[in-house]
Amino acid sequence: MAFDKLQAILGSDAGNKTGATAVESSILISSPQSSLIETNQGSRINFCSNNYLGLANHPEIISHVIEGLQKYGYGTAGARAICGTQEIHRKLERELSVFLKKEDSILYPSGFDANAGLFEALTDKSDTILSDELNHASIIDGIRLAQAHKKVYKHSDVHDLETKLCESADSRMQIIVTDGVFSMQGDFAHLDKICDLADQYNALVIVDDAHGTGIVGRNGRGTPEYTNTEDRIDLITSSLGKALGGAMGGVVSGRASIIEHLRKTSRPYLFSTSLSPAMVTGALKAIELVRLQPSLRQTLATNTAYMRKNLTEIGLPIGPGSHPIIPIMIYDEQLAHSFANYVNDHGIYVKAFTFPVVPKGQARIRIQISSDHTQQQLDEAIDTFHQAAHTIGMMSLH
Numbered sequence: 001m002a003f004d005k006l007q008a009i010l011g012s013d014a015g016n017k018t019g020a021t022a023v024e025s026s027i028l029i030s031s032p033q034s035s036l037i038e039t040n041q042g043s044r045i046n047f048c049s050n051n052y053l054g055l056a057n058h059p060e061i062i063s064h065v066i067e068g069l070q071k072y073g074y075g076t077a078g079a080r081a082i083c084g085t086q087e088i089h090r091k092l093e094r095e096l097s098v099f100l101k102k103e104d105s106i107l108y109p110s111g112f113d114a115n116a117g118l119f120e121a122l123t124d125k126s127d128t129i130l131s132d133e134l135n136h137a138s139i140i141d142g143i144r145l146a147q148a149h150k151k152v153y154k155h156s157d158v159h160d161l162e163t164k165l166c167e168s169a170d171s172r173m174q175i176i177v178t179d180g181v182f183s184m185q186g187d188f189a190h191l192d193k194i195c196d197l198a199d200q201y202n203a204l205v206i207v208d209d210a211h212g213t214g215i216v217g218r219n220g221r222g223t224p225e226y227t228n229t230e231d232r233i234d235l236i237t238s239s240l241g242k243a244l245g246g247a248m249g250g251v252v253s254g255r256a257s258i259i260e261h262l263r264k265t266s267r268p269y270l271f272s273t274s275l276s277p278a279m280v281t282g283a284l285k286a287i288e289l290v291r292l293q294p295s296l297r298q299t300l301a302t303n304t305a306y307m308r309k310n311l312t313e314i315g316l317p318i319g320p321g322s323h324p325i326i327p328i329m330i331y332d333e334q335l336a337h338s339f340a341n342y343v344n345d346h347g348i349y350v351k352a353f354t355f356p357v358v359p360k361g362q363a364r365i366r367i368q369i370s371s372d373h374t375q376q377q378l379d380e381a382i383d384t385f386h387q388a389a390h391t392i393g394m395m396s397l398h
Ligand SMILES: Cc1ncc(COP(=O)(O)O)c(C=O)c1O
Pocket: 110, 111, 112, 113, 115, 136, 138, 179, 181, 183, 208, 210, 211, 238, 239, 240, 241, 248, 249, 250
């Protein structure tokens, strides 16, 4: 009976509100993650994964993980502070700190947890957190858990940020938090300008670089490296579920004393099972590959530039920039689904992103480029996107 009540509260279309496809009718993948995947509906060229550097099924990572599993087992069966800290967890924290040029790092079960566990641990009601309106859901939820005052500034609008910093200048502490790369559109935060304001108002700067770490900047150290602000960013949060092997895990890196404070107070760290040795050993190898194989990043940049140039040339309205996240703006939700369906039926795997994942009227196809994509796969996608746009009657194309 209680379920009937819940169903009535949620409404008859419950489960259909996110614009997501019901799991039973969605594509089920039966191969490793790659630029070409096998699915229950046939093979597809994959344009919607965070596997930017093709490390999700890299042979060196797989064999390192197998060795790690044999040595350290499958599960840790405990949170970090109990029996969930193996020597490799500490090793990965040190490697991430060296890579991100920070004093220390703390691992979390996911990037989501890293953000969810951060703000409550650092702030109380005398503080103010200023957050970009397009920040990731995990930042939004992390801030919701904190007692601090919250202010949302307009996307990448430093004037609005300054107005809000001014308004809360009497707070004990102000924290500015931003995605390094905004995940729905692939644009970079203006970290240099944000840091200038932070200096002026003595605010802390936190950057979630989930889509920057490993691929952005000359050495892949992310958006702070790219924007020349590495020394000015106080804390970096990131994910191991994207360029760094695409498995699982999150991290916060920064000053050692703050990281130590998080170990004592941050709830997803204290109260959740620590990362499996498979994830840890895989991430260790992924960081090594990112450091030693810059050619992966170069190929990703070449593929991305090629795709952006060709999509622009055929007249598709893509978001500007240079990041491998490329939004094809369709605006209308129904058209976005039609575009995705057409493309999927023709062997290219993409997803339509609609409200509430993106604002109303901003429906899009978000494609993501990988160093794994071949020239032939990119060309096939460009042709198919072109046909899809014609077929669904999107604007006049060249
Ligand atoms: C900007 C950003 N931050 C955090 C996360 C969460 O990371 P994870 O998938 O490791 O939980 C994501 C993943 O979607 C993201 O895009």
